[in-house]
Amino acid sequence: MSEQNVVIIDTGCANLSSVRFAIERLGYSVTVSKDPAVLQAADKLFLPGVGTAKEAMNNFVERDLVEQVRNLKQPVLGICLGMQLMAEYSQEGELATLGVVSGSVDKMQVGNLRLPHMGWNQITPVDGHPLFKDIPAGSYFYFVHSYALAVNDDTIASCEYGQPFTAAVGKDNFYGVQFHPERSGKAGAQLIKNFLEL
Amino acid sequence: MLARRIIPCLDVKDGKVVKGVKFRNHEIVGDIVPLAKRYAEEGADELVFYDITASSDARVVDKSWVSRVAEVIDIPFCVAGGIKTEDDAKRVLEFGADKVSINSPALADPSLINRLADKFGVQCIVVGIDSYYCDETKTYQVKQFTGDESRTVTTRWNTFDWVKEVQSRGAGEIVLNVMNQDGVRCGYDLEQLSRVREICQVPLIASGGAGEMVHFADVFNKADVDGALAASVFHKAIINIGELKAYLIAQGVDIRL
Numbered sequence: 001m002s003e004q005n006v007v008i009i010d011t012g013c014a015n016l017s018s019v020r021f022a023i024e025r026l027g028y029s030v031t032v033s034k035d036p037a038v039l040q041a042a043d044k045l046f047l048p049g050v051g052t053a054k055e056a057m058n059n060f061v062e063r064d065l066v067e068q069v070r071n072l073k074q075p076v077l078g079i080c081l082g083m084q085l086m087a088e089y090s091q092e093g094e095l096a097t098l099g100v101v102s103g104s105v106d107k108m109q110v111g112n113l114r115l116p117h118m119g120w121n122q123i124t125p126v127d128g129h130p131l132f133k134d135i136p137a138g139s140y141f142y143f144v145h146s147y148a149l150a151v152n153d154d155t156i157a158s159c160e161y162g163q164p165f166t167a168a169v170g171k172d173n174f175y176g177v178q179f180h181p182e183r184s185g186k187a188g189a190q191l192i193k194n195f196l197e198l
Numbered sequence: 199m200l201a202r203r204i205i206p207c208l209d210v211k212d213g214k215v216v217k218g219v220k221f222r223n224h225e226i227v228g229d230i231v232p233l234a235k236r237y238a239e240e241g242a243d244e245l246v247f248y249d250i251t252a253s254s255d256a257r258v259v260d261k262s263w264v265s266r267v268a269e270v271i272d273i274p275f276c277v278a279g280g281i282k283t284e285d286d287a288k289r290v291l292e293f294g295a296d297k298v299s300i301n302s303p304a305l306a307d308p309s310l311i312n313r314l315a316d317k318f319g320v321q322c323i324v325v326g327i328d329s330y331y332c333d334e335t336k337t338y339q340v341k342q343f344t345g346d347e348s349r350t351v352t353t354r355w356n357t358f359d360w361v362k363e364v365q366s367r368g369a370g371e372i373v374l375n376v377m378n379q380d381g382v383r384c385g386y387d388l389e390q391l392s393r394v395r396e397i398c399q400v401p402l403i404a405s406g407g408a409g410e411m412v413h414f415a416d417v418f419n420k421a422d423v424d425g426a427l428a429a430s431v432f433h434k435a436i437i438n439i440g441e442l443k444a445y446l447i448a449q450g451v452d453i454r455l
Contacts, residue, residue: 017294021269050291051319081319113200116321116370118401119424120201120243120454140201140454142274144296144321144370161200183274183296185238 004196007042009069010034011082012059015050019079022182026193034063042074044196047176049081053093053105053147056081060098070098075173077195083169083176084147092147100174101154103166105147110162116146123167123179125157131168131175132157133194139187141167141179148178201454202418202446203243203425204439205403206432208233210249210279213263217381217430224250227433230263231270237432238271240439243454245271246299246373246427248326249279250345261293268294276324279345282310284317291318299324299373305342305353305360308367315368320400325369329357329390330377338390341377361394372398373427375405381430383409391421403427411442415449 006023008016010032023030023046030046031038039045047069049056060066069076078086085097089104097105108117120140125132141159148165151158157168159178169176175195181188208215208230215233216224227233234245247267264277277290278299287298298318304311304325314323328341330352338357343349355363361372374394376387386407395402401424404417408428417426431437446453 015291015294015296017265017292018268018296021294022272024269025272050322051317055317114399114401114424116400117200118321118371119203122199143200144274146321180274180296183272185272189272 004028004043005041006030006044006046006196007038008032008046008048009039009065010063011047011049011056011065012063013048013050013056013081016048019046019048019182022189022192023196026189026196028196034065036068039068039072044198045072045074045076047076047078047082047085049079049083049085051081053081053084053090053097054095056085057090057093057095057097060085066098070100073173075175075195075198078174078176079182080145080178080180083178084149086169086174086176087149090147101169101171101176103149103152103154105149108146108148108162108165113162116144117148117161118144120184121159121161123157123159125168126155129156129170130198131170131191131194135187135190135194141177141181141184141187143179145178199452201243201452202423203403204241204414204442204453205244205246205425205427206237206242206439207246207248207405207427207429209429210247210263215433216250217433231266233433234267234275235270237439238273241443241455242273242439244273244425245275247275247277247279248299261289264290264293264295278324278326284313287314287318291322297322297324297371299326301326301328302342304364305340305355308363311364311367311369315370320368320370323369324371324373325364326373326375327357327360327364328375328377331387331390344377357390358394358397361398365398365400369400371401371403373403373405376407379407382407383431383436385409385413386417386421386426388416388421391417391423395422401425409436411437411445414442415446415451418446418451419449
């Protein structure tokens with residue numbers, strides 16, 4: 001399967017290389033691009049993101065990526081802010097986002113706990129989802145975020161920090177993870193491998 | 199549960215990992231990439247790299263090694279040293295760092311914290327604070343340019359006021375390095391950390407003083423910090439990270455294995 005055409009969507013965010021390195025460590029080669037033809041020809045796409053929702057959506061609009069990403073039919077994996085942008089609305093940016101999965105991304109209500117939710121936390125996948133093959137419930141992944149998607153019908157893994165929230169989401173060909181699989185040790189590498197083998 | 203983090207710190211000078219005692223007399227302890235890889239494999243939750251020469255020499259941290267580290271390790275890491283502008287931070291993040299940490303430049307221009315947080319999000323903006331307890335005046339002072347002893351200055355900031363100030367400007371995490379304890383391995387300053395914890399609503403990382411495993415248990419259980427950073431005990435193999443984590447779990451600390 002390492003002959004697949006793997007593309008990281010160039011969203012203009014700063015941290016594309018850590019995702020690229022993580023894919024390369026699994027033996028895949030990868031292209032970073034925002035060219036519509038390259039995106040169309042991909043077998044698998046990654047939608048990374050770091051920064052603020054507003055800045056990221058501005059980059060999407062500037063690069064004419066909104067409709068392109070919505071229309072993709074191949075598996076797409078959104079990471080962190082990339083996943084949040086897949087939902088319908090961002091409270092952080094007070095703007096509509098891609099809307100390829102359900103729900104609104106809101107500020108986490110964590111009581112006395114610290115924000116951002118930063119560090120390694122345990123997730124609970126729904127039974128038998130292929131994205132979590134060989135990843136047991138209770139595995140730790142690395143999170144860094146202050147906004148989250150509530151658990152809904154598209155949730156495929158949940159996590160808890162002051163409140164339950166969506167750790168991973170999946171609808172049709174769109175998948176998203178709130179954590180950073182590229183920085184989550186062996187469990188993260190397994191998840192990226194699972195995605196590439198979907 | 200969110201796990202408490204064990205964070206080896208690698209002080210980098212001229213492309214090598216170094217360690218001094220109380221910020222002085224730096225000795226080379228090894229190459230960056232193999233050490234980073236070893237710590238990741240032993241179970242470190244995160245790594246911090248401080249280019250301790252950068253701010254005081256008016257240089258930007260040498261970038262090539264950031265990319266080499268990002269290629270081989272699969273845990274998060276933070277880069278500090280000489281990040282003075284949005285462009286400096288962007289470059290380090292582009293090379294694959296997950297977070298940037300600013301210290302002296304934030305003291306020189308506190309608005310840098312706001313600008314970085316606006317551009318990159320608070321989650322990747324760490325503020326490092328070098329705090330010194332002055333026995334004469336009984337005050338906690340923030341020091342600047344600590345990478346070079348001859349240029350280190352005492353700022354006008356009291357540690358607690360600076361902790362509040364950086365949070366209001368968008369710091370996503372604070373690393374509090376207690377200079378009195380640095381490299382002497384007699385325990386974290388639990389009193390100071392507990393006082394900072396009370397006013398710190400973002401993740402707080404303790405730094406300075408780790409010498410034995412019990413020091414880690416104490417700083418988590420008594421000062422309620424989110425992470426504990428240490429250097430010499432790991433570089434000199436006084437404490438093995440795997441053994442430390444097993445010990446902490448036995449002490450009731452939430453730890454990732």
